[in-house]
Amino acid sequence: MTERTVFFLSDQTGVTAETLGHSLLTQFNGQDFRQLTLPFIDSDDKAQEAVTRINEAAESDTNRPIVFSTLVQDNLRNIVREGHGLFLDIFDVLLEPLELELQQESTHEPGRAHGMSDIEAYMRRIEATNFALANDDGGISRNYEMADVILIGVSRSGKTPTCLYLALQYGVYAANFPLTDEEFESGKLPDILVEQKAKLFGLTIAPQRLRHIRKERRPLGKYSSAQQVRFELRESEKLFKRYGIANVDTTEFSIEEIASRILDSTGVERRVRA
Amino acid sequence: MTERTVFFLSDQTGVTAETLGHSLLTQFNGQDFRQLTLPFIDSDDKAQEAVTRINEAAESDTNRPIVFSTLVQDNLRNIVREGHGLFLDIFDVLLEPLELELQQESTHEPGRAHGMSDIEAYMRRIEATNFALANDDGGISRNYEMADVILIGVSRSGKTPTCLYLALQYGVYAANFPLTDEEFESGKLPDILVEQKAKLFGLTIAPQRLRHIRKERRPLGKYSSAQQVRFELRESEKLFKRYGIANVDTTEFSIEEIASRILDSTGVERRVRA
Numbered sequence: 001m002t003e004r005t006v007f008f009l010s011d012q013t014g015v016t017a018e019t020l021g022h023s024l025l026t027q028f029n030g031q032d033f034r035q036l037t038l039p040f041i042d043s044d045d046k047a048q049e050a051v052t053r054i055n056e057a058a059e060s061d062t063n064r065p066i067v068f069s070t071l072v073q074d075n076l077r078n079i080v081r082e083g084h085g086l087f088l089d090i091f092d093v094l095l096e097p098l099e100l101e102l103q104q105e106s107t108h109e110p111g112r113a114h115g116m117s118d119i120e121a122y123m124r125r126i127e128a129t130n131f132a133l134a135n136d137d138g139g140i141s142r143n144y145e146m147a148d149v150i151l152i153g154v155s156r157s158g159k160t161p162t163c164l165y166l167a168l169q170y171g172v173y174a175a176n177f178p179l180t181d182e183e184f185e186s187g188k189l190p191d192i193l194v195e196q197k198a199k200l201f202g203l204t205i206a207p208q209r210l211r212h213i214r215k216e217r218r219p220l221g222k223y224s225s226a227q228q229v230r231f232e233l234r235e236s237e238k239l240f241k242r243y244g245i246a247n248v249d250t251t252e253f254s255i256e257e258i259a260s261r262i263l264d265s266t267g268v269e270r271r272v273r274a
Numbered sequence: 275m276t277e278r279t280v281f282f283l284s285d286q287t288g289v290t291a292e293t294l295g296h297s298l299l300t301q302f303n304g305q306d307f308r309q310l311t312l313p314f315i316d317s318d319d320k321a322q323e324a325v326t327r328i329n330e331a332a333e334s335d336t337n338r339p340i341v342f343s344t345l346v347q348d349n350l351r352n353i354v355r356e357g358h359g360l361f362l363d364i365f366d367v368l369l370e371p372l373e374l375e376l377q378q379e380s381t382h383e384p385g386r387a388h389g390m391s392d393i394e395a396y397m398r399r400i401e402a403t404n405f406a407l408a409n410d411d412g413g414i415s416r417n418y419e420m421a422d423v424i425l426i427g428v429s430r431s432g433k434t435p436t437c438l439y440l441a442l443q444y445g446v447y448a449a450n451f452p453l454t455d456e457e458f459e460s461g462k463l464p465d466i467l468v469e470q471k472a473k474l475f476g477l478t479i480a481p482q483r484l485r486h487i488r489k490e491r492r493p494l495g496k497y498s499s500a501q502q503v504r505f506e507l508r509e510s511e512k513l514f515k516r517y518g519i520a521n522v523d524t525t526e527f528s529i530e531e532i533a534s535r536i537l538d539s540t541g542v543e544r545r546v547r548a
Contacts, residue, residue, distance in 0.1 A: 013534035015443075016297040018547050023290040023344065024368055027380035035547065039534045066375065070297065086375045093367040094298055101340065101360045106301035122528055127490070129435045161403045164438050168529065169289075216401070254396055255442065260287035260313045273292050273309065 005057035006033045009050055009069040009080060011110035014039040020090055021068035033066075041071060042110060047079035054083035072108045121171065121272040128167035128174075128271070135175035136160055144175055144196045148268045151176040152193065152239075153203035154232040155223075156213045158250040158258055162203070165255045170263070171271035184235040189243060201262050202240040202247030207233055209251045279308045279331040283324055283343040283354060285384035288313040294364055295342035307340075315345060316384060321353035328357035346382045395445065395546040402441035402448075402545070409449035410434055418449055418470045422542045425450040426467065426513075427477035428506040429497075430487045432524040432532055436477070439529045444537070445545035458509040463517060475536050476514040476521030481507055483525045 006025065008017035014037040025033060034057075038050050057065045065085035071077045072091055081087050095106050134141040137160065144150055149166070151159045151174060159176035166172040183189060193200060205213075207229045214224035222228045240247045248261050263270065280299065282291035288311040299307060308331075312324050331339045339359035345351045346365055355361050369380050408415040411434065418424055423440070425433045425448060433450035440446040457463060467474060479487075481503045488498035496502045514521045522535050537544065 013528075013530040015530050015534070016293050019290050019293040020364065020368075022547050024365065024372060027346065027365070027369060027382070028372070028376055028378055029381060031376060031378070035544075037534075037537075037544065037547075039538055066372070072301065086371065088368055088371060090294065090368070091298065091301070094294075094362055094364070095301060097360065097362060098298060098302070098340070102302055102305060104302055104305070107303060108301070123490075125529065126432075126435055126487075129438065133434070158400075160407070161400055161442065164403065165442055168435065168439055168442065213397075213400075216397075254287075255399065256287040256289050260289070260311075263311075264313055270309075270311065273296050273311075 003032050004034070004061055004063040005065045006035045007050070007054060007057075007065055007067045007085070008035070008037040009041055009067060009071060010037075010039050011042050011071050011073065011076065012039065014070075017068045017070045017090065021066075021088075024068075034061075041076060041080070044075065044079060047071075047076045050080055051083040054080075054085050058084035072106075072110050074108065124171040124271050125168055128171045129164065131173045132163040132167040132175070136163065138177040142175075142192060144192060144199070146173055147175040147196070147199055148173045149201055149262060149266055150174070150193065150196055150199045151201055151203055151262075152179055152189075152236075152245070153205075153247075154179050154210070154236050156210060156217070157203040157205045157236075158255070159203055161255050162258045162262070165259050166262070169259065170273065172263070172268055179232070179236045179239065183239060184232065187235075187238070187242070189239060194243075197243060197245075199266075200243070200245045201266060202236065202245045203258070204233060204237055204240070204247055204249050206249070206251040277306050278335055278337040279310060279339045281324070281328060281331075281339055281341045281359070282309070282311040283315055283341060283345055284311075284313050285316050285345050285347065285350065286313065288344075291342045291344045291364065295340075295362075298342075308335075315350060315354070318349065318353060321345075321350045324354055325357040328354075328359050332358035346380075346384050348382065398445040398545050399442055402445045403438065405447045406437040406441040406449070410437065412451045416449075416466060418466060418473070420447055421449040421470070421473055422447045423475055423536060423540055424448070424467065424470055424473045425475055425477055425536075426453055426463075426510075426519070427479075427521075428453050428484070428510050430484060430491070431477040431479045431510075432529070433477055435529050436524075436532045436536070439533050440536070443533065444547065446537070446542060453506070453510045453513065457513060458506065461512070461516070463513060468517075471517060471519075473540075474517070474519045475540060476510070476519045477532070478507060478511055478514070478521055478523050480523070480525040 008014050008021055010017050041047050054065050067085045067087045069089050153159055163174035163176050166174040210229050211224055246265050250258050282288050284291050315321050328339050341359045341361045343363050427433055429452055437448035437450050440448040484503050485498055520539050524532050
């Protein structure tokens with residue numbers, strides 16, 4: 001039996017409703033929610049369908065549903081509001097003070113936030129993603145002149161997901177380069193990186209965590225041995241120190257946190273905000 | 275001269291404040307905002323620093339700043355509230371009804387939304403990202419049994435960014451396979467795809483848009499010629515029809531929209547909500 005269902009209602013993707021709703025719910029410990037996103041509610045019929053699902057959950061669950069909504073069209077909001085749940089209209093409470101401040105009525109047009117209203121922004125995100133892929137793991141292109149930031153660190157320290165997130169979320173051009181025995185033995189970074197020293201940012205991670213991650217990939221052998229992991233991390237941190245490269249320990253951080261810390265520390269500008 | 279500055283204040287990454295603030299601002303046309311994210315405000319000093327920056331903008335801009343805040347600690351909120359701007363506290367207005375409904379006080383602890391509170395969720399996102407990379411573009415692994423969904427479509431129809439977004443945002447395992455002359459000439463999909471037919475989802479795109487995107491990559495030659503682009507799209511749509519594969523036209527859609535439509539159409543569950 002489900003204790004309680006949480007609905008994310010949107011006339012578009014549902015990303016805003018999910019993001020905010022999720023943030024709010026993490027403020028309550030020990031609650032167990034079933035989460036359902038109902039996107040693309042753009043007609044009376046679909047709004048009615050959402051009400052049906054909300055009411056079904058109200059019937060079957062122990063507690064009434066919580067409904068996070070970012071619907072902007074009044075006719076749809078009025079329908080959905082009839083559902084048997086706690087209705088939290090995200091725009092309701094914040095649009096009015098904004099209208100007053102900007103001395104302008106809001107458009108009440110759906111789907112502008114994560115839509116294609118800004119094709120430029122879309123292209124920038126796609127291009128940044130392609131850049132991240134082409135410049136992943138010291139990859140073929142090594143087009144470091146175009147990079148906003150170049151992440152360096154040992155294998156599985158979080159470089160690739162962070163670069164992809166920076167590209168998709170912010171349109172930032174992030175390359176990454178893996179530190180390996182070559183750098184550790186010479187104690188030097190390759191010239192191609194030294195030339196771009198101002199763009200370098202280091203990732204490090206606790207040895208225990210790194211072993212755990214590496215074992216998922218290759219359970220046996222030197223790659224995930226305690227000795228090797230400790231050696232690589234020690235040497236990479238020496239390199240950060242020697243070259244004066246800002247760095248972050250990713251052990252306790254999510255992808256969003258690593259990305260935000262990098263932007264905060266380097267001052268690289270978000271090209272878009274998804 | 276800047277008309278108006280918008281601040282996104284957070285004790286953590288700022289993602290929630292940015293996402294919601296951005297959604298709200300798109301409801302107002304013709305306004306020009308300078309946008310600044312101030313993340314990791316976790317001390318009185320940092321809150322004071324934010325106030326200084328808000329007040330500087332209030333001095334130099336034509337209009338007073340708008341401040342979206344997701345700060346949860348009362349001492350920090352009280353400091354920031356003193357800044358000379360329109361202060362919109364996202365949690366303020368929505369936490370109270372939730373507390374009443376759940377009959378529980380919120381923790382007022384920072385950084386739970388995009389933090390590492392849920393290491394499982396973090397690992398799932400990383401693993402899904404690695405899966406997307408390994409199974410990109412009909413790549414080496416072709417581990418389609420593990421996939422939640424397999425996107426098919428011509429080169430540059432949006433497969434790769436969509437797969438990466440599904441992985442990072444929702445922990446969904448998304449593979450993709452490019453449709454090329456091999457499929458078009460035989461009029462058939464390879465067995466490895468037919469075996470997983472229930473997981474297939476097609477992407478298509480308007481010829482004009484596809485040419486534009488392809489020209490960014492390779493300005494000359496057959497790849498971006500009008501004839502070739504039209505041929506590939508026509509043939510790929512024939513394949514969708516022949517095999518009864520649900521598909522979406524990505525021309526007018528952002529990455530978020532494509533991803534949401536795929537999840538909505540296939541019923542694939544979000545494994546996490548970032």
